[in-house]
Amino acid sequence: DLVLTQSPDSLAVSLGERATINCKSSQSVLYASNNNNYLAWYQQKPGQPPKLLIYRAFTRASGVPDRFSGSGSGTDFTLTISSLQAEDVAVYYCQQYALTPPRTTFGQGTRLEIK
Amino acid sequence: QVQLLESGPGLVKPSETLSLTCAVSGYSISSGYNWGWIRQPPGKGLEWIGTFVHRGSTNYNPSLKSRVTISVDMSENQFSLRLTSVSAADTAVYYCARVVYGDWSFDAWGQGALVTVSS
Numbered sequence: 001d002l003v004l005t006q007s008p009d010s011l012a013v014s015l016g017e018r019a020t021i022n023c024k025s026s027q028s029v030l031y032a033s034n035n036n037n038y039l040a041w042y043q044q045k046p047g048q049p050p051k052l053l054i055y056r057a058f059t060r061a062s063g064v065p066d067r068f069s070g071s072g073s074g075t076d077f078t079l080t081i082s083s084l085q086a087e088d089v090a091v092y093y094c095q096q097y098a099l100t101p102p103r104t105t106f107g108q109g110t111r112l113e114i115k
Numbered sequence: 116q117v118q119l120l121e122s123g124p125g126l127v128k129p130s131e132t133l134s135l136t137c138a139v140s141g142y143s144i145s146s147g148y149n150w151g152w153i154r155q156p157p158g159k160g161l162e163w164i165g166t167f168v169h170r171g172s173t174n175y176n177p178s179l180k181s182r183v184t185i186s187v188d189m190s191e192n193q194f195s196l197r198l199t200s201v202s203a204a205d206t207a208v209y210y211c212a213r214v215v216y217g218d219w220s221f222d223a224w225g226q227g228a229l230v231t232v233s234s
Contacts, residue, residue, distance in 0.1 A: 038218065038219055040218075040219075040220035042161075048226075049210055049212075049224035049225065049226060049227055050161065050210075050221070050224060051224075052215070052220055052221060052222045055215055055218050055220040055222075056218060056220075061215075061222055062222075093160065093161055095161075095219075095220060097218075097219035101174070101177070102166075102174040103163070103174060103176060103177065104163045104166075104219050105163065106160055106161040106162070106163065107160075108160050109160045109161075
């Protein structure tokens with residue numbers, strides 16, 4: 001089965017400090033045909049829909065501040081917030097895509113708070 | 116700028132059919148892109164339901180496939196979700212969303228519609 005596991009489940013970081021969230025897939029999301037990793041990151045604040053931050057592992061979506069960055073390949077990925085701002089308090093999800101059959105799954109979420 | 120708006124009954128009885136519509140504005144869905152449905156039970160994580168591919172096919176979550184239909188009405192610029200034989204486990208906020216071109220991530224979302232399954 002296609003499983004994405006995020007770590008940690010929750011995280012508390014001081015303002016201005018770095019926050020790091022990990023995402024591990026049960027199978028590789030790197031497609032050799034185009035060398036793309038189909039892994040995305042979202043931010044969700046209470047009462048709001050998720051907001052796309054990163055897609056294809058490291059491409060920032062339009063309008064996303066550059067303090068958000070994505071890295072990794074294959075099965076292991078990381079979302080980094082370089083300098084935590086108060087407005088970054090949210091739940092973060094990763095998402096992967098599998099080709100056969102075509103389907104997508106989300107990680108369980110990581111809650112980020114201010115220390 | 117594309118906008119999506121979900122609509123439909125907020126309360127559905129067990130064993131009945133859940134039906135939701137997503138109206139798209141600011142973009143013609145006949146022009147391209149893929150479109151999807153995602154749900155989120157209260158206080159829980161996100162679950163992909165299915166995606167309509169612009170070429171005319173659909174992909175569904177294997178765990179829901181036997182109960183789900185996604186259809187598109189190009190003339191009304193909207194797409195719809197039908198989920199049959201619902202139970203309390205189907206209570207969730209249902210989101211419609213646009214898929215990033217050439218990808219499977221979702222870059223534009225509706226605000227979500229809470230559907231409660233209860234008698």
